[in-house]
Amino acid sequence: MEKQNIIDLKNISMSFDGEKVLKDINLYVKENEFLTLLGPSGCGKTTTLRIIGGFESPTEGKVIFDGKDITDVPPYERQINTVFQKYALFPHLNVYDNIAFGLKIKKTPKDVIKEKVEEMLRLVNLQGYEKRSIEQLSGGQQQRIAIARALVNEPKVLLLDEPLGALDLKLRKEMQIELKSMQKRVGITFIYVTHDQEEALTMSDTVVVMDKGRIQQIGTPIDIYNEPKNSFVADFIGESNIIDGIMHEDYIVEFSGKVFQCVDKGFQKEEDVEVVIRPEDIEIVASNDGILKGVVNSVTFKGVHYEMFVKSDDYEWMIHSTIMKDVGSEIGMTIKPENLHIMKKVKSDEI
């Protein structure tokens, strides 16, 4: 059965003091989906989340929730809960009362509240913390309480605004996995905001890449990584070599003074394009066997691979490879046709 759209954003635009921060956002979120809004700071991802949460009203457009227009419904009447960036736990209440806050407002019977709070504390692995005050908790624990406080209300959609931003790297990785498994267990829609592309790729079913108030690309993590739609996405997601080229005809592209086979078509003849090549897609061969030649400028050990910068006539290539070449040595490079990603040139103001 086709999953239903739980949230539909229709032509959402938003201005603050005459400045447009969101431009014609169209987005749908399916039930039980883990969707991530990804982009650099100031791209409009948090504003989008706040519009879904009801904390901002869009200047134009509609928010549809479960088939109903909720654009003008205040946050306290939406079946949506939020995990705030810095948790926003109530400092005057202990852990139990923080989690019970929403249930008490709904006049849930006391014994039911107790049961549900305990269940939530089990879910976030903090049993026995009921009586603790918020200040006694570490960042990671506050994080979990914030999640518990939101989830206990059984929302249809959970919004998470960079919830892992304040945690250290190791804890962040643990929480990523935990959040993902939590989402599967409770089976509700998560809408997650982050500027961390790795986080987005690790956790999401769908990634929405945003920049300058516009959606740049929507797709699965694999799509976004392998088939970036434009050079912004390619550059933002993972690392890339981006080089100007000319599309001579379908499947034939020229850059760096060489003609390459590729798998892209549908461009005009002799159209100026940008070619995106992932650093791990450049193969190192003997200098005479390569289409491109270059001299290794620097080598950095990165754990799984080496990161090398190789200077050719007109470009410095970033290469990730398990083979190490010495600095100063001349190497050849080849690239498989399917690893060349051809993008239309976009004028910067269109982004």
Add this chain to the structure above:
Amino acid sequence: MKFKRYSIPYSLWLLVFIVIPLVLVVYYAFTTGDSQDFSTFQFNMENFKRFFTHIYTSVLLRSVNLALVSTVLCLLLGYPIAFIISKEKEKTRNILILFFVIPMWMNFLLRTYAWLALLGKNGIINIIITKLGFQPLDLLYNDSAVLLGMVYNFLPFMVLPIYSVLVKLDPKLVEAAEDLGANRIITFLKVIFPLSLPGVITGISMVFIPAVSTFVISSLLGGNKSNLIGNLIEQQFRYTGDWHFGSAMSIILMIFILLTMIFSYKFDKEKEGDGGGLW
């Protein structure tokens, strides 16, 4: 330890202007005799006995009562003012708060005298009332006039501490409450008000203490009918010349204020919140 010697002037100040006078007040309170002649002093509890067996206790109660009423009025007026101002944009906020502070730059006596001109038998308000064809009213020299003077003079001391706590309140906490289903009223009762309690407690102390010990407002606006504990103490020192009894009454008032401070501090601790008090 090299800073120790820099504290000497301050310690000296404390000793000369706070510790010694306090000791003297206590000494006078527990003795009787001719105030000008040390050789006549005798240790006893007469002053306190006199206070608790005479009408003085009723004056104390009346003072406390008036101070409490004026504190409550200041709170009822001041909280909404502080709340509304804290919601404004930063520029507007600063201007509005300035309006509350500016009158405090003017002399306290002057401001209280101004009420005489407004409320007197031939004051501006009565002139307007008689012009309209009504009988002039007795606006001065009663408890209401004293209350008005207290609320007028002490309101900024309620508004400022509450405002400074509210303005620091994290707006995300309000959003979190709304997110969890609380409408505006519940958000106020469950989140905003409890978190602003440190400011409220500070405001209450800053209004109650000067209100309970004032004698200027009551003698100017209350006339002879409205004696407060502050007036009694003033009279002992200025007219009667019984420094012993005056000191005893001061001590009793101090203890009373101390008790209210402890009470509000305890209350604050129990309901501890963000923001912190101002003292």
